[in-house]
Amino acid sequence: MGSIVEFNCLSCGYASGNLSVGWGKAGRTRFWGGLGVCAACQRVCVVDLSSKQDTHKCEDCEGALQLLEGLAQDIPCPSCQTVLKTKNHGIWN
Ligand SMILES: [Zn+2]
Numbered sequence: 001m002g003s004i005v006e007f008n009c010l011s012c013g014y015a016s017g018n019l020s021v022g023w024g025k026a027g028r029t030r031f032w033g034g035l036g037v038c039a040a041c042q043r044v045c046v047v048d049l050s051s052k053q054d055t056h057k058c059e060d061c062e063g064a065l066q067l068l069e070g071l072a073q074d075i076p077c078p079s080c081q082t083v084l085k086t087k088n089h090g091i092w093n
């Protein structure tokens with residue numbers, strides 16, 4: 001099962017909104033939500049890692065996303081680089 005997470009910056013007020021990460025019942029070949037950062041839009045977004053692409057593009061600006069490895073690490077705010085606070089909003093299948 002995947003999790004629904006949200007990232008907030010206590011410094012500048014950035015909020016990612018709810019992001020679906022991980023994979024559901026269908027398995028990770030179907031949808032595998034990872035995290036990416038768009039430097040241009042200054043936002044964190046979900047990247048479907050199950051798609052066989054070398055580069056993942058931002059939905060908004062078509063720029064290349066920088067992938068974040070795993071969820072354990074501290075994720076810097078895309079706007080001010082402060083470590084983001086992670087909120088868990090539950091799970092999805
Ligand atoms: Zn910030």
Ligand SMILES: [Zn+2]
Nearest residue numbers: 038041058061
């Ligand atoms: Zn972008």
